[in-house]
Amino acid sequence: MEVRRRDIHNSDIPIVCRACEARHGGVCGTLTPEQLTELNKHSTRHRLETGAEVIGQGETIVNYSNIMRGVVKLTKVMADGRQQIVGLQFAPDFLGRPFLEESAITAEAATESEVCNFPRPVLDRLMKKTPELEHKLHRQALKELDEARDWMLTLGRKTAQEKVASFLYLIATHIDPESVDMSTFDLPLSRADIADFLGLTIETVSRQFTKLRKENVIRIENNRHVIVPDMDRLMRYASAD
Amino acid sequence: MEVRRRDIHNSDIPIVCRACEARHGGVCGTLTPEQLTELNKHSTRHRLETGAEVIGQGETIVNYSNIMRGVVKLTKVMADGRQQIVGLQFAPDFLGRPFLEESAITAEAATESEVCNFPRPVLDRLMKKTPELEHKLHRQALKELDEARDWMLTLGRKTAQEKVASFLYLIATHIDPESVDMSTFDLPLSRADIADFLGLTIETVSRQFTKLRKENVIRIENNRHVIVPDMDRLMRYASAD
DNA sequence: GCCGCCATTTGATTTTGATCAAGTGAAAGC
DNA sequence: GCTTTCACTTGATCAAAATCAAATGGCGGC
Structure with missing residues (x-):
């Protein structure tokens, strides 16, 4: 039994999004072709060398990102330099912290990676208009929370x-x-x-x-x-x- | 300058909700008086002795809860009995894991507590109809994620x-x-x-x-x-x- | 091919926190 | 009032992981 996709013609979707959208279930998956086209107008793709910082602890969040390829580590650093990786994000994970001015963590490419950046206001606006998008981000947050708690058991015991x-x-x-x-x-x-x-x-x-x-x-x-x-x-x- | 509350007459709100809603900003805060009345029809309040389990690791989630009073600990147990508390929830925190069949953690009253239980389907339905409610839960999930990551630094370093x-x-x-x-x-x-x-x-x-x-x-x-x-x-x- | 660099491994010793084992002290039961 | 119990503290010893200190080994540059 074949399941027909809802999103009409593949040709409506921006070319750069096709490979990504087809392969995975990133946050863009809920958007209509029109929204995707609109978002894509403002989004930029970047290749990240190993060690390149996506955002630093304490910095103002001006972008959200989607990991297209590679692994990004989320770290926290103490004043004396002690460091803890608090999360690993793999493609096609979403990267960002909605509803907060500045980042509590550093996000940094652990391997050579590729990300798709969205200006914060654009995605924030889209989120308000599209409950499905917030739903998707909510699910991702809960997934990360489950993973964080699993890891707490590993770290502690x-x-x-x-x-x-x-x-x-x-x-x-x-x-x-x-x-x-x-x-x-x-x-x-x-x-x-x-x-x-x-x-x-x-x-x-x-x-x-x-x-x-x-x-x-x-x-x-x-x-x-x-x-x-x-x-x-x-x-x-x-x-x- | 006085800020006028949007939610009309206090008398529209169920009596049991008033004290709670007034004191804190729990998840119910986004609901209209009508929705609150509807939710309240199905909700039940419970007093929990210290040690009383709200839900067990691996159990099917049939209820969500709101902590009215007290402290609830979230724990993970290994097969050999080693245990890790992965979160502490204080009033007026929401308790539950939307979008997942069974609980990955045990939730248990750390002190003598009081919770307000909602049948899962009722709140799930309300969440679909009310993006503001999902937004509130999304915020709570992100807050818990921030706290979990803070604690990972403590545990690890x-x-x-x-x-x-x-x-x-x-x-x-x-x-x-x-x-x-x-x-x-x-x-x-x-x-x-x-x-x-x-x-x-x-x-x-x-x-x-x-x-x-x-x-x-x-x-x-x-x-x-x-x-x-x-x-x-x-x-x-x-x-x- | 050889050199130098940096990540990783290996070894010796120390330290931190775990384990094992008694104590203490406050509240509940008889 | 005395015992029992249970949570907590304190002490002695042990073990796991940290620290300090070299070695090794792979890789890019020359």
Whole structure:
């Protein structure tokens, strides 16, 4: 049984949006072709080098973004430099904090990435007019909240080994939503970033990688490429459910 | 200059809602008197003993709630019993997870509390009809997300002493939004709960309380009543900004 | 191919917080 | 009034992860 799409002709949709809209279910998915065309007039695409900042902690939010490709890390920094990654966003996630003047976090490309930027007032106006859009953003916020709370359990109660296994499991299941085979992937984060995500030091992260490798839970090539022979086994090491 | 309220006569609002609506800005605040009356027809108020469960991890969500009085803790439990409190909700917070079948967390009264329950379908229907209501819930979700991320920094990067000081600061600033004087309050959590919130053991929490007491950052009476002579000093101990 | 740089790993030692084990003290029950 | 109980505190020891300190290894530039 074929389900007919509601949004009429693909040709009504801006060219740059087509590939994106077709592949994923980003926030633009709820918009009519007209709204998409209007939004697209003001939106700009950007390629981000690894480490490029989308927005900094304490800065005024003038743009929202959609991640088209790559991984963006959300970090919080303390006055003395201690750092914690509080979220990882993957394509096609929405990036931004509606209803707040300034950003409480820094958003920074963890890998070479591509984003689509919308001027804040344009999307805010569109949100007021289109309850469906706010609904979509509401869902995304709740998804991020669920993820944040899952991670709080990891940060507060798991051992270093469980933390590292949990991280690998998270990446395996999120890095490529297209792929059916999650057992081989490239890590989007350096050891330093992984440490900041897990609330550990680089050295502890490295030692746990070595330990998981020696116990044949994972194989590692070139420090970044990971192969998981048995995903369930990794999950058990992560004490995940 | 007096600001005239938009919502006509107070007498149009259900009696049980008046005190609540007047005191705080809960989710009901956006509803018209008619909608409030309609919602109130289906809503039920409950007194919760300390420890009473509002909903359990993995259970089907059949109700949403509003906290009228008291503190509710949100917890996650691992298969082996390790536990983490992933959120504290204070009156007049909304309690519930829209758009999801079952709850990923347990919600449980941390103190003797009072909640107002709404059958899920009633509020879901109202949300579809009233974008302002979804907007309010969206805002609440984002607030909880901000709080969760703040806490991730605490869990991942702060020392035991900073964690305990951060907890005290959090309670001081949240327990009684009415009060101007935040320097004296009762702890809504037992030492065991505080440990589960901070990712520590009871013993470590206790030792840090003793240390803060000896350094005159706080005074403690009857294990639960706390006096903070200098809030800025506590904040510095928390490494908060 | 060799050099230098930087990320990562590995090793030795220290520190922080966990664990194990008694105490203390306040409130409830007999 | 005395015991029992339970939450909390305090003390001694242990273990996990941090810190300090080198080594290793991959990669781009020359």
